[in-house]
Amino acid sequence: MAKQFNVPPVIFPSEGNPGVQQRRSPANPPTAPFQPPRSSNPGIPFMSFDIGSAAASTSFSTPQFASATIGGGGGSIGFEDEPPLLEELGINTKQIYQKTLSILNPFRIKPDLHEDGDLSGPFIFLMAFGLFQLLAGKIHFGIILGWVVMASMFLYVVFNMLAGRNGNLNLYRCVSLIGYCMLPIVILSALSLFLPGGLVIKVLTGVFVVWSTRVCTRLLVELASYGDEHRGLIAYACFLIYMLFSLLVIF
Numbered sequence: 001m002a003k004q005f006n007v008p009p010v011i012f013p014s015e016g017n018p019g020v021q022q023r024r025s026p027a028n029p030p031t032a033p034f035q036p037p038r039s040s041n042p043g044i045p046f047m048s049f050d051i052g053s054a055a056a057s058t059s060f061s062t063p064q065f066a067s068a069t070i071g072g073g074g075g076s077i078g079f080e081d082e083p084p085l086l087e088e089l090g091i092n093t094k095q096i097y098q099k100t101l102s103i104l105n106p107f108r109i110k111p112d113l114h115e116d117g118d119l120s121g122p123f124i125f126l127m128a129f130g131l132f133q134l135l136a137g138k139i140h141f142g143i144i145l146g147w148v149v150m151a152s153m154f155l156y157v158v159f160n161m162l163a164g165r166n167g168n169l170n171l172y173r174c175v176s177l178i179g180y181c182m183l184p185i186v187i188l189s190a191l192s193l194f195l196p197g198g199l200v201i202k203v204l205t206g207v208f209v210v211w212s213t214r215v216c217t218r219l220l221v222e223l224a225s226y227g228d229e230h231r232g233l234i235a236y237a238c239f240l241i242y243m244l245f246s247l248l249v250i251f
Contacts, residue, residue, distance in 0.1 A: 096121040103183045106214050111222035114180065117172050122148075122179020125186050132189040133248060140248055151241040152178050158237050159220065162230040169224040177223075178241065181216040184208040185245050192249050205246045212242040 086093060095113070099121055102110040126148060130141040152175040159174075160167040188208040195201055217235040221227040227234060 090118075091120045092118070096124070099180055100183065103180055103215055106211050109215060109218050109222075111219055114173075114177060114219055114223060117176030119172075119176060119179070122176060122182065125179055125182045129182060129186045129189055129245075132186065132193065135193055136189075138248070143248070144245075147244065148175070148178060148182075151244070155220075155237055155241065159224060159227070159230075159234060162233060163224070163226040166226050167224065169220070169227075173223070177216060177219050181212045181219070181238075181242070182245065184211040184215075185242060185249070188246065189249050201250065205250055209239065209242045209246050213239045216242070 095116070095118070098110075099113050102108075102113050126144055127141075130144050133140045133144075152171060155178065156169060156171050156174045159169050163169070185208060188204060191204065192201055195204070213235055216238040217231065220234055220238075221231055
């Protein structure tokens with residue numbers, strides 16, 4: 001037996017009879033349209049969705065920053081007390097200057113300055129060598145960097161084979177020494193821009209190659225163990241390296 005449900009009738013208003021009202025069920029009373037909630041705190045105007053009053057009442061204050069200190073307590077350090085950027089990067093300009101002066105005097109070399117190897121000075125000299133070659137119309141940046149790496153590996157292998165198990169020359173120090181001893185070749189490259197070719201440039205090339213060979217040999221013998229026993233072979237290897245770089249200047 002079907003159950004009967006009492007459904008109240010619904011009357012839709014017509015356009016021609018505005019006086020006719022819609023009948024609603026007592027169970028569904030009419031609801032008011034949606035309104036945004038009002039904030040109970042008058043100090044926050046943007047919560048009331050009143051743009052005009054918010055723009056009128058809102059004021060911007062200057063932000064307050066904390067003091068420029070690092071750390072807390074008594075051990076705080078200000079930005080003025082921080083070390084220079086070059087020192088943080090491990091670039092010691094004073095040490096590079098002193099090493100450069102020691103290379104410029106081949107008769108008074110100071111090996112103790114080169115005990116700590118670095119690549120900042122050699123990189124500067126190699127870039128200067130490439131720049132002088134570029135001014136001469138030769139693009140040799142890649143060749144110079146590649147030859148320095150190969151020459152360092154060659155000298156590292158030769159020295160450690162001569163010294164045997166007692167050799168203490170590492171590849172990092174080898175690159176540093178070869179790079180710093182490139183300074184005479186860099187000077188030769190700069191002078192070649194103003195000197196005519198021929199016999200003059202060839203004689204100067206021989207002088208500067210011997211200069212670089214002497215300095216590099218002396219540093220290797222003084223800094224590495226058991227190097228004094230094979231001074232002649234080390235000097236020959238250094239002569240081949242710097243003679244190879246001098247060919248870039250001549251030709």
